[in-house]
Amino acid sequence: MELRQLEYFVTVAEERNFTRAAEKLHVAQPGVSAQIRRLERELGQELLDRSGRAVRLTEAGAAVLPYARAALAAVDGARHAVDELAGLLRGRVALGMVTSHNVDLPGLLAAFHRDHPGVEVTLTEAGSAELVESLRRGTLDAAIVSLGPEPPPDLVYAVVTDEAITAAVAVDDPLAARSEIPLAALRDRPLISLPPGTGIRSHLDTACARAGFAPRIACEASDPSMLAQFATRGLGVAILPDSLARSWPGLHPLTVVDPPLRGRLVFAWRAAGPPGPAARVLIDRARHLLGG
Template identity: 60%
Template sequence: MELRQLEYLIAVAEEANFTRAAERIRVAQPAVSAQIARLERELGERLLDRTQRRVRLTAAGEAVLPFARAALGAVADIRTAVDELGDLVRGSVSIGTVTAHNVDMPSLLAKFHRDHPAVEITLSTDSSDELIDGVRSGRLDLAIASVGSAEVPAGLQVEATTDEVIDAAVGREDPWWGRRSVGVDELADRPLIALPAGSGIRSRLDEACAAAGVSVRVALEASTPLELVDLAAHGLGVAIVPRSVARSRTHIHPVAVTPELRGRLVLAWRARGPVSPAARVLIALAREHVRVGGGA
């Protein structure tokens, strides 16, 4: 029994067609047929039903298929183990982030690239829900995403980068200038300035409003908290931002929201399943760079 026979069997089973399977694995179709026939003779059972237009697994084929996949998976794990043993880091890594966060991504990626120049790096942005799904599915190796207070999404490990109170912030001419706090329900009466839907702070705002049965109007969106407070300073509405940002400008007045809102961003990576050497190094490096406090 040869590994290529198992590879051919998997391809035919998934494509339900010898020709498409051969094209997928870039082997001549007669070679695929011959190798699977040899495997069937060795096992003494027909693995594929070739009598229909679509090739289907027989009962024996159904029984063999998961073991074939496990065998090829074990070979891939062996290669990964050898790479790790030889301190060989290569391949690619994929990182996803929300639109605003407090991790110095340029310096993080620059250090990783200096140490491992052969690794291809992909960086993208998305909503927190999509990022969590991407890490869980393996599409992403690492993500910076927003989760609820003390929440750890199923199947993932997380490390906090930011855990901070969220305030309303207003300009000098705003009627809320000088107020110490406002209720979530009062936000419904004002035009709000917030991060895009799906971002960390916006998700916490939406959750709090839903819990209170309040419908709010987001009049303006911007990609960073600093842009939000600049818009509020010009009298365009009430910015929903981290407390550290609300208190960082003299022309902005922070107003606490009750019940308290908190913004929590985390690094997230898979808790189980194979992790490439490159991704393992990136995750360790990213964890060294995170800090709690003062972000988005």
């Protein structure tokens, strides 16, 4: 029994067609058929039913398939382990991130790529709720997300930023005469906020619900800098990370009190693991940089 035979068998089982499997494997179709026939003779059972238009697994084939996949995965894992020990890290890492104004993810990835050019890194941008769900499903290895008041127990993380959530208005707004504002005073104000599923919005919605009202959202945008621009045009009170609220030209920051709001941006990954070797190296590097 050869690994090549198992690989051909698994590919035909997944594609349900010899021609498509051969194209995926970049080999001639007769070669695929011949190798699978040799495997069947060795096992003494037909693994594939070739009588219909689509190839189907026989009962024996269905029984063999998970073992064939496990054998191929074990060999791939052994290769990764040897590559790691030899310093020739390869593989793939899938990352996600929220839109943020103060995270140097490009710097982290550039340094990682210089040290490990054989690793393919993919990056997805989405809301925190969607990214957290992708982490749980295993379609992402790690992600920069904004956590709500109750962090998911099945994730571990290193804190990227931990700062106040601040209200901000245009400098010519009547509220600009104040330095702070109680949360209850925002009850009837048009608010400019990140959309549902983001950490800051979760903090805002939770705090307002506890205060007995729903926030009046006038504008939503997934980019915090867009919220700041809307606020400078007088479209409402923007709910922003404190550092952005205090640095954006034309904005006046208002510290939210009674209660104060605070949010965290974190680099998160699954508590259950471990991830693949490439992802583990990248996560370790990120934790070292972030002090987590």
